[in-house]
Amino acid sequence: MDIVISLIKAFCVGGLICVVGQFLLDYTKLTPARILVGFVVAGVFLGAIGIYKPIVDFAGSGATVPLTGFGYLLSEGVKEAIKEEGIVGILKGGLTAGSAGISAAVLLGILVALIFKPKKK
Amino acid sequence: MNMSYEEYGKLVKKCSPNSPIFKTVPLSFLVGGTICAIGEAFRLWFVSLNMSKEHSGIWVSVILIFATALLTGLGVFHKIAKIGGAGTFVPITGFANSVVSPALEFQTEGFILGVSSKMFIIAGPVIVYGTIASIGSGIVFYIIELFGGNI
Numbered sequence: 001m002d003i004v005i006s007l008i009k010a011f012c013v014g015g016l017i018c019v020v021g022q023f024l025l026d027y028t029k030l031t032p033a034r035i036l037v038g039f040v041v042a043g044v045f046l047g048a049i050g051i052y053k054p055i056v057d058f059a060g061s062g063a064t065v066p067l068t069g070f071g072y073l074l075s076e077g078v079k080e081a082i083k084e085e086g087i088v089g090i091l092k093g094g095l096t097a098g099s100a101g102i103s104a105a106v107l108l109g110i111l112v113a114l115i116f117k118p119k120k121k
Numbered sequence: 122m123n124m125s126y127e128e129y130g131k132l133v134k135k136c137s138p139n140s141p142i143f144k145t146v147p148l149s150f151l152v153g154g155t156i157c158a159i160g161e162a163f164r165l166w167f168v169s170l171n172m173s174k175e176h177s178g179i180w181v182s183v184i185l186i187f188a189t190a191l192l193t194g195l196g197v198f199h200k201i202a203k204i205g206g207a208g209t210f211v212p213i214t215g216f217a218n219s220v221v222s223p224a225l226e227f228q229t230e231g232f233i234l235g236v237s238s239k240m241f242i243i244a245g246p247v248i249v250y251g252t253i254a255s256i257g258s259g260i261v262f263y264i265i266e267l268f269g270g271n272i
Contacts, residue, residue, distance in 0.1 A: 006165060007165075009161075010154075010160070010161035013157070014157025014160075015149075015154030015157070015208070018150060018153025018208040019149055019207070020211075021149070021153075022150075022207035023146070025145075025206060026146075032215070032243075035207070035210075036210065036211075036246075036247050040247050040250065040251040040254070041251065044251060044257075060161050060164055061158075061161035061178075062158075064160075064178055065181065065182075065185065065213055066153070066211050066212050066213075067216060067247070070216070073178075074251050075255055078256075079258075079259075082263055082266060083266075086263075087263060090263055091259075094251065094252050095252055095255075100179045100183065101183075102248065104182065104217075105216065105220040108186060108190035108217070108220075109190070109220045109224035109240040112190050112191075112193060112224060113224040116225055117228070119196040
């Protein structure tokens with residue numbers, strides 16, 4: 001039963017974050033690229049001021065899978081790195097925390113380009 | 122057919138499809154929510170295998186990136202994206218697709234100036250401004266800590 005509740009929470013919160021993006025897409029002239037950048041920066045900001053963590057605790061992947069969660073990951077990484085290593089953490093923390101996601105995307109980008117042929121439109 | 126301007130306007134309104142917002146918003150909620158729920162299912166599974174919170178989150182991202190890459194390669198992803206709108210590009214699937222899709226598309230321009238440079242066409246700005254924002258927040262955290270605050 002706990003599992004079902006967790007899944008519903010993730011579904012609702014994740015869905016709502018996507019709806020925010022859909023409203024921006026439909027009602028403003030923002031392109032998807034700008035919205036993605038905005039979501040990541042918003043995630044860093046919300047993470048830094050401590051608003052995003054309670055959402056992550058509540059919704060799990062519902063909050064971490066959207067790109068605001070990627071921003072949150074960067075801000076948490078910086079915070080931890082500063083605690084452990086001091087001033088150098090300002091430069092290390094963000095990208096270190098995001099490294100696994102970026103590396104996975106780069107690796108799979110290359111693999112897909114090697115294996116598949118582009119589809120004719 | 123004789124009708125006034127207003128009547129004609131009403132008729133057009135009646136016959137034309139509903140404003141897409143009534144479709145796009147619920148669809149993005151459903152698709153985006155489903156992607157997050159799939160991620161959550163994997164996360165719960167990993168946590169039940171005694172994986173740490175941090176590592177389970179990383180593996181969820183990797184699985185979703187892998188699934189997106191595969192669906193993009195097979196030419197299926199853009200069909201889902203057409204239905205899901207922001208529901209597909211706001212989750213990490215959108216980030217992954219923004220890397221994999223141009224990588225595939227620009228094969229013809231070679232692996233240096235085609236695939237590997239074009240794959241950052243959207244991910245580049247995301248990483249650049251994410252990094253800048255994280256440095257900015259890092260400076261603030263550091264100053265707070267200098268003055269004895271708790272970050």
